[in-house]
Amino acid sequence: MTGADAEGTALLEVRSISKHFGNVVALKEVSTRVEPGTVTCVLGDNGAGKSTFIKVLSGVHRHDEGEYLIDGQPVRLSSPREALDRGIATVFQDLAMIPLMSIWRNFFLGSEPTKGRGPLKRFDVKSAKRTCRHELAQMGIDVRDPDQPVGTMSGGERQSVAIARAVYFGARVLILDEPTSALGVKQAGVVLRYIVRARERGLGVILITHNPHHAYPVGDRFLLLKRGRSLGEFAKAGLALSDLTQMMAGGAELEELGHELERDAAQVAHQFEAEASALSVGHAGQGGGEDNQATNPDP
Ligand SMILES: Nc1ncnc2c1ncn2[C@@H]1O[C@H](COP(=O)(O)OP(=O)(O)O)[C@@H](O)[C@H]1O
Numbered sequence: 001m002t003g004a005d006a007e008g009t010a011l012l013e014v015r016s017i018s019k020h021f022g023n024v025v026a027l028k029e030v031s032t033r034v035e036p037g038t039v040t041c042v043l044g045d046n047g048a049g050k051s052t053f054i055k056v057l058s059g060v061h062r063h064d065e066g067e068y069l070i071d072g073q074p075v076r077l078s079s080p081r082e083a084l085d086r087g088i089a090t091v092f093q094d095l096a097m098i099p100l101m102s103i104w105r106n107f108f109l110g111s112e113p114t115k116g117r118g119p120l121k122r123f124d125v126k127s128a129k130r131t132c133r134h135e136l137a138q139m140g141i142d143v144r145d146p147d148q149p150v151g152t153m154s155g156g157e158r159q160s161v162a163i164a165r166a167v168y169f170g171a172r173v174l175i176l177d178e179p180t181s182a183l184g185v186k187q188a189g190v191v192l193r194y195i196v197r198a199r200e201r202g203l204g205v206i207l208i209t210h211n212p213h214h215a216y217p218v219g220d221r222f223l224l225l226k227r228g229r230s231l232g233e234f235a236k237a238g239l240a241l242s243d244l245t246q247m248m249a250g251g252a253e254l255e256e257l258g259h260e261l262e263r264d265a266a267q268v269a270h271q272f273e274a275e276a277s278a279l280s281v282g283h284a285g286q287g288g289g290e291d292n293q294a295t296n297p298d299p
């Protein structure tokens with residue numbers, strides 16, 4: 001028992017972890033804890049360290065400093081398989097699916113259910129299709145035909161299948177790397193709905209995104225990264241979407257850019273005025289704008 005148990009047992013916790021690639025500090029002293037039935041959103045601009053962070057959590061990279069605990073036990077993961085065995089499932093951006101294969105085959109890829117024994121052992125197709133349809137229905141995905149190739153599904157649906165698969169195979173922590181970044185508004189909504197479903201089933205979800213509009217409606221907690229460092233972790237309570245947008249990497253920079261553009265525009269206008277007045281001086285003897293106005297037929 002540790003003091004942390006007072007707040008509930010964390011499925012996963014990192015304390016001040018850092019990760020370097022040569023001279024590049026990709027992650028510096030980042031901490032968070034993930035509890036069952038919660039969604040933690042990791043936000044940050046490109047290069048903030050989001051992917052590095054989840055690669056450490058999912059066993060792709062080992063952290064250089066700090067502590068990584070699963071169920072309160074310190075771990076040093078050496079492969080994604082090891083993370084998966086401990087219930088940490090990651091849906092990477094490329095999804096690891098085979099587009100020409102059917103939905104149900106993709107669903108069971110690498111973990112096919114079998115029936116019979118010894119030489120009679122074979123892939124139980126009927127049960128696989130039934131399970132696939134049932135599991136997807138549980139997540140609110142209505143598949144008419146599980147034989148349909150995965151490649152014919154929309155991006156949002158494919159993300160949803162990947163999520164449903166992770167849930168079915170016993171994930172306790174579900175990590176999603178920018179699942180909504182390539183999707184339109186409606187499709188993103190579909191994926192966000194499955195994230196909420198996964199949370200309702202008691203999973204701890206870590207959602208990586210650079211879009212506060214996607215994070216805010218589903219997140220319980222928001223971890224902001226910038227250039228590898230944490231800008232802090234904020235609870236939803238007392239936080240408005242506008243606060244989140246403001247705090248997000250672009251916030252301050254966009255404002256600065258706005259000022260810069262204003263300055264540029266003022267400069268251009270100033271230059272234009274100078275040129276215009278030089279021109280009107282040059283044309284003064286030939287009659288200028290004043291004459292035009294005098295002959296204006298308007299009432
Ligand atoms: N394998 C790697 N080797 C060297 N540098 C890396 C590697 N992976 C990431 N980085 C660097 O670490 C920083 C954070 O990258 P990343 O975690 O991909 O950010 P994000 O996912 O937020 O865009 C970047 O400066 C990136 O160039």
Ligand SMILES: [Mg+2]
Binds near residue numbers: 050
């Ligand atoms: Mg990334």
